[in-house]
Amino acid sequence: MKATDLMVKCLEAEGVDYIFGIPGEENIDLMDSLSRSSISFVLTRHEQAAAFMADVYGRLTGKPGVCLATLGPGATNLITGVANAQLDRSPLIAITGQAERTRLHKESHQNIDTVQVFKAITKYDQQVLAAETIPEIVRKAFNLATRENPGAIHISLPVDTAKEETNGEPPYIGKQAKAAPNKASLREAATLIAGAKDPIILAGNGVIRGRASEELKALVQAGNLPAVHTFMAKGILPFEHELNLFTVGGQKLPDELRPLLAADLIIAVGFDLVEYDPKAWNSDRSRRILHIHAAPSETDEHYPVALEVIGDLRYSLMALTTYVEQRSESSAHFAIRRRRLQQLQALPSPPEQLPQKIMQYLSEQLPPDAALISDVGLHKLWVSRWYQPKRPGQTIIFNGLASMGVSLPGAIGARLARPDAPVVVVSGDGGFMMNSQELETAKRLGLAFTIIVFNDKHLSLIEKHQQDSDLAVTQISFTNPDFALYAQSFGIAHRSARTPEEFSAALEEAVNSGELNLLEIIHKR
Structure with missing residues (x-):
């Protein structure tokens, strides 16, 4: 079979339903293979838009959105959308055509080193140099795109590789095991919360990605813990919930309306630093951080992590809920909720x-x-x-x-x-x-x-x-x-x-x- 037929078989095995993009001379073989597949190709009017479509598709389904472009300007037009998915932790696969391998070493028409171009904005960036490697490359791409932290992947397919005759089958796709949190760290987390005077939950995009909203709500209730959410985590608690202290980020508020400033412990759940710069709410580094996430924390001097609980968020939150004790109401945070509610309704x-x-x-x-x-x-x-x-x-x-x-x-x-x-x-x-x-x-x-x-x-x-x-x-x-x-x-x-x-x-x-x-x-x- 042709190499592009094998690539399409691998994409079908990964459950791809749609590919967004614009064809070009260097990927007409892939387009031909797609025409005989179960995958629907969505012709867009700009490659940047194709990447944005794949971004939101991946964000809502949890499986990578796929976008396609040709070499040179087609590939570079994808860049903004690919980088958008990478920083917002959306699973995305970008496939670009490329010139023949025999002219990649020299200056030639529309030839730029797209592997180097995409390297800074992707989790994995690979050129297909031999057709028989396609099953491994595609499987690795989809695996990495969906693991925490999810993100963008780039695969470059030279036109001569695309035309090669090859044999092969999609590799076996097993289930990803959910990483369970360490029980000792959960008990230590509960002790840390119990010892804090005014703890608060900072819920981030990871809660949405991990489909862990109900588990977070249960933790809020079990511990009587006030919570704020980032822009990307809206809706985690109902607006009228008495422990919802609303959205943080963006708007500059007076200190008396900023819930994180009144806390001595920030329970950061599924929070990515890209969502809200810690310097904005912990400039003096006085607030300790309990980092609960599927991935280790980023290093930041204004994000002093006292303890990390790493594992599947749903498991972590369900387990932590059994350890936390019901706290008395925080008068400081209750007053902030009342003032913020008045401000929102004014x-x-x-x-x-x-x-x-x-x-x-x-x-x-x-x-x-x-x-x-x-x-x-x-x-x-x-x-x-x-x-x-x-x-x-x-x-x-x-x-x-x-x-x-x-x-x-x-x-x-x-x-x-x-x-x-x-x-x-x-x-x-x-x-x-x-x-x-x-x-x-x-x-x-x-x-x-x-x-x-x-x-x-x-x-x-x-x-x-x-x-x-x-x-x-x-x-x-x-x-x-x-x-x-x-x-x-x-x-x-x-x-x-x-x-x-x-x-x-x-x-x-x-x-x-x-x-x-x-x-x-x-x-x-």
Whole structure:
């Protein structure tokens, strides 16, 4: 058989359903093999968008999303999306074509060393130099992509290797054993918690990845432990839960509203340092860290780990729950919850009154299984602060690389990952226009979801940083197309809103329409 036939057999054995990307001359053999397979190829309009689709698909399913590009510019166009998956711990496999092995050593057309290019942003980066190695390379790639910490993998397939005749079969794929935590470390963790005056749980993205939200909630209840969550862990506790001290990160709050500052022990559960810089909440290094994760902690002077409990998070949390003792209520943290609740429910400054109300309507009107995907910009802070999901793992916020333009392609990945669940995108006009060409992809695939775009003709987050730094506000304004005509040109529905009431009605129509919708919010400044 041809080498690409063997690669496709290996991809099928790994359970790949979709590959997102753009073909090129150097991967036409792989495309030919895919045409006879059970795998659906999703033709995108830009390789960066293909990687974003694979990122969200992997994030929601737990199995690697796969993207494909040709050599040279096709490969380099993937880079932002691959790096986004790597920093957000999303399992992703990027496959790129490459020139013939006989010209890799010299300057030649479209030839760059993509293995070196991808090395810094992947967990594993391998060129296929012989066809018979394909089964081992593919198996290793999928294994590493899904182990903690999950991340991105790059496989380079030279065009002459792709054409080779070979024999082989996909290797045996066994189950990954769950690593159980050390019992002695669990008992020591319970002792550490019992000896703390004001401990608090800091829940991170690892809890979502490990499907451990219910186990975390049980620990909170068993120990009467207050908890905060990062942007990427929204929904772990219900908004109304008396021990939920809400989201941390991003927004600069007065000290009296910052729960981590009132603690002497931070119980970091599934927390990745990329989510919230410890220097922001432990600058004096006075707070000790109990690190509970599937992987050892990163070294950081502001993250002084007193104890690590390493193992499968569900096992770790279930076991720790049996050891912890019920604590009396922390008066310091109870006061912070009350003050933060008042702040969240207070009427904000005029420019934020419309966004706050929109987040309230999204919280109230979206069904429990709806996925909300936020782009990157000032609206991401609005989502993290005011949007309250009904379930964990339903809110996608990108907070590692935090690339603009990720949400529309991400919604395509989300709809394919969970075909029966509604999907809503929240984006600024800056981020939306970076990958708006993927409206054609979504329309061609017949996917229904709603894209909410705040139209204020500004890079609002950069403007805010300029203002907060007492610098000149410059180079942050632009013009937009007529979004009604723009939507019409792609054959999709357009709705607009200028008030919260108009938005509420438009949202209900859009979500219930069963169509692809662009809902424009005209946000006057």
